[in-house]
Amino acid sequence: MMVITRKERVRRAIKFQDPDGFYLPRNVAENGRELKPQVRVANRPIGGAAAGFEKPRQMPTMVRGIKAGFSYPPFNEALTKYVDSVAIRVAEKNLGKAVLKLEKKGARGRVSLFQTRDVDIPAEVSDVINKEVAKIKGVVGSEEGNLFTQINNNLRGIMASGDASRVGIQSLPFMADNPRLALASFRVAFRTLLDPDAITEFVKNFDEQALAKATPTSDRWVSSGLEFSKSSGAGTDIGGLSTIIEQKTGPFGSLIKRTNRLFSDGGNIDRLNMADMLYKQQQEGGIGLLGSATNIKSGASEQEILDAISRIVNRSSGFTDNVIGGDLGRAIFFAPRFFTSQLETIIKAFSDGTIEGQIARRQMTKLFAAGAGITFLINEVRDKETVFDPRDSNFMRIRDVFGADISLFGPWDSLIRGFVRSVPHPTSDGGFTLGKPDNFLRSKLSPVLSLTIDLISGETFLGEESRTPENLIRSVMPFALGDIDEESFTTTAGAVEAATGFLGVKTTPLTFSEELDNLLSNAGIERDDPDYLIKRREWMAQNQDKVPRAKRGEFKERQEIRDDVTSRRKANEQFTINGKQSLVDFRETRSGLLKEQRIRLDAIGDFSSNTNTQQEEWLDSYFNILESSQDEISGDVNSDLFDTALAPWLATNGKEALDFVHEFLGAGLGEVxxxxYDDLRVLDEAGFFNINRYRGMQSSLTEAEINQWASHVDSARLANPSLQTQTFARTSKALLGTVISPEELRDVINSRKVRFENPEYTKLKRDFRKELLWFNPRADWNAYTTSQPVQPTASGSRRGTRRGRVRARSIRRSIR
Known part of the structure; x- marks a missing residue:
């Protein structure tokens, strides 16, 4: 049976039925089954070929189809049909499952969002909001509070200026609800950048058409509560220093003035067009919700209809009469009106049975259905995975567009991710992970609070260092301008990020590992390569100028750590060969260097507990042995414990794993x-590490603990010549008499007496004398290399000794 790869299935699935050009369902090419071209007769598909269809029908992308001579319907028509047929199913199947799982998990809390109204939200979120409210409550209304508010408003006015972000933020629900009308609104709104009278001309034309069709005029809508902002930004979250900036800063002030006008006038244009659209839909029989008409309650007056439509249009465009927390909310949150409007829209969508709830549900459903479908489609055509789990940092992103990930949901996916991440989630082992709402709420904080927390903590809510001069300046600049750097002019990814940021489209650069994976893939190094980690390190060492800039310094630091530890390991080897230290000293120095390397590399993120390959599992398990072999008091690695645990690791994973670990660490295995390691494997095969060493011990100490205390005595005797003339028992009493109990001291002393030694262990010591020199504090490399095989002893034990020698020889041959 032929195996079809995922990429091939995608390639076969992206076909078009006819020159009208709609995508076929994804499963049409499963199992290698080819589809025949189809034509339509009386709007019914008929299989087979027909005259006039000589051109090939299989197109990997729409662009190639156009180049091949195919024609396609207008984008908004294709989008509408696509949403109806595919996107909603995608959203329901993937996004819906992720959200529904959260309904009954975690405690709930209440917070006063709308002055006197309480809202039920995840407890972790409510706790943080209420905590911040308590912190600032005593300040609001005081003289200090007035200064606080002025600084907040001024920073808010600066930071939210200088771009056209309304397009990708406040206008999103309108764009999803009616793309064609939203695009028409954008065209008019962008004229306001150059023509301050464009809004006047729009209102004049709007009122003329309203009078001709007997629909409400702009005056009637405003009197019914529809927000109509002034060009200064009054009535919105933007204000403060805008006028002064416009007058004092020349070209920059002109940009601020024009973009503020675009924000305010663009919102007015959106709201009038959206209100007019909803009113006409209501007059024609109801507000449509996914193909069905849902009417306002029976008997509603004309004015009630206008009032309800005005409220939902205001809310969906980012304006509300309510402000989260009132004066406290203005002090705490960056854009309290917009944040409140988001929360109100979601609450209305899920809990309100009025026309406001109906429209909110429709807008949210269309926004996420269309966005999910388009995101899924673009990723699928480009062979990228779409992440539907809100807990993932790549949630609903169009992946890797010239080195950046793009979200079609603006601030809405952040809101969903913030609430989802704040709820405890069950894990596969039956436990749960606690939610972390703090970063989500920090992203919503007012300028003063946000900057203060950034400076105190040393990092922004995105994890970037906050105290550098560059980031301090960026923190008080307009968002769009603050994101512009050298790469915005020198790289495609930087240009894409700057352009989409200007329009308010959420764009995030690829992570270091994602960027690096792309570079390595272009160099022919794939993750499924068994030597991926080593080839990755070697490629980075040879191409340091190509390493993603964000991690270039860290990579250089990693290389310096590896070079330093490698040179010290080589020195440790040479010291041993020259007879300047014992074999035990060699082992202890080696264990200490490995531990140091792990700690230093861990500090800059070179190791991860997420193991996806056999090689990563080798590394992780090897260094876990180091961590589990540390002395509880000193933190040093106990070389005896480490080697006892390492022996079965070698037996399980083999020499290939050991060679890989040391090659990854940048140091091959020397002679010593x-x-x-060969001797460790021999001893493990002989059962040395599993056999009981002693018999007749009386205390509760384990054999490992007895050996550890005895090693302390041996080390002291070696370091102090005056102690070498004393017996082991006398030295032990002097050193340990006040440290451990009499029973424990007796067992430590008896560990050096032959009659307390297990006879089986005695035989192993005799048969594997050379291998056990590594644990003798008096043995050096010369003693090891000149050690001779065991000779037969007295005739009574000759037979047993010969059997032991034969077994030892067999094990050595099998290992080496």
Whole structure:
């Protein structure tokens, strides 16, 4: 049976039925089944070919189809049909499951959002909001509070200026509800950048058409509560220093003035067009919701209809009469009106049975259905995975567009992710992970609070360092301008990020690992390569100028750590060969260097607990042995414990794993270390590490603990010549008599007496004498290399000794 790869299935699935050009369902090419071209007769598909269809029908992308001579319907028509047929199913199947799982998880809390109204939200979110409210409550209304408010408003006015972000933020629900009308509104709105009278001309034309069709005029809508902002930004979250900036800063002030006009006038144009659209839909039989008409309650007056439509249009465009927390909310949150309007829209969508709830549900459903469908489609055509889990940082992103990820949902996906991430989630082992709403709420904080927290903590809510001069300046600049840097003019990814940021489209650069994976893939190094980690390190060492800039310094630091530890490991090897230290010293120095390397590399993120390949599992398990072999008091690695645990690791994973670990660490195995690892495997195969060493011990100490205390005594005797003339028992009493109990001290002393030694262990010591020199504090490399095989002893034990020698020889041959 032929195996079809995922990429091939995608390639076969992206076909078009006819020159009208709609995508076929994804599963049409499963199992290698080819579809025949189809034509339409009386709006019914008929299989097979027909005259006039000589051109090939299989097109990997729409662009190639156009180049091949095919024609396609207008984009908004294709989008509408696509949403109806595919996008809603995608959203229901993937996004819906993720959200529905959260309904019954976690405690709930209440917070006063709309002055006197309480709202039920996840407890972790309410706790943080209420905590921040309590912090600032005593300040609001005081003299200090007035200064606080003025600074907040001024920074808010600066930071939210200088771009056309309304397009990708406040206008999103309108764009999803009626793309054609929203695009028409954008065309008019962008004229206001150059022509301050464009809004006047729009209102004049709007009123003329309203009078001709007997629909409400702009005056009637405004009197019914529809927000109509002034060009200064009054009535919105933007205000403050805008007028002064316009007058004092020349070209920059002109940009601020024009973009503020675009924000205010663009919102007015959106709201009038949206209100007119909804009113006409209501007059024609109801507000449509996914193909069905839902009417306002029976008996509603004309004015009630206009009032309800005005409220929902205001809310969906980012304006509300309510402000989250009132004066406190203005002090705490960056854009309290917009944040409140988001919360109100979601609450209305899920809990309100009036026309406001109906329209909110329709807008939210269309926004997420269309966005999910388009995101899914673009990723699928480009062979990228679409992430539907709100807890993932790549949630609903169009992946890797010239080195950046793009979200079609603006601030809405952040709102969903913030609430979802704040709820405890069950894990596969039966436990749960706690939610983390703090970063989500920090992204919503007012300028003063946000900047203060950034400076105190040393990092922004995105995890970037906050105290550098560059980031301090960026923190008080307009968002769109603050994101512009050298790469905005020198790289495609930077240009895409700057352009989409100007329009308010949420764009995030690829992570370091994603950027690096792309570079390595272009160099022919794929993640499924068994030597991926080593080839990655070697490629980065040879191409340091190509390493993503965000991590270039960290990579250089990693290389310096590896070079430093590698040179010290080589020195440790040479010291041993020259007879300047014992074999035990070699082992302890080696364990200490490995631990140091792990800690230093861990600090800059070179190791991860997420293992996806066999090689990553080798690394993770190897260094876990180091961590589990640390002394509880000193934190040093106990070389005996480490080697006891390492022996079965070698038996399980083999020499290939050991070679990989040391090659990854940048140091091959030298003569001494190779011999040591071979002897470890021999001893493990002989059962040395599993056999009981002693018999007749009386205390509760384990054998490992007895050996550790005995090693302390041995080390002291070696370091102090005056102690070498004393017996082991006398030295032990002097050093340990006040440290451990009499029973424990007796067992430590008895560990050096032959009659307390397990006879089986005695035989292993005799048969594997050379291998056990590594644990003798008096043995050096010369003693090891000149050690001879065990010779037969007295005739009574000759037979047993010969059997032991034969077994030892067999094990050595199998290992080496």
């Amino acid at each position: 270390e190779s011999a040591y």
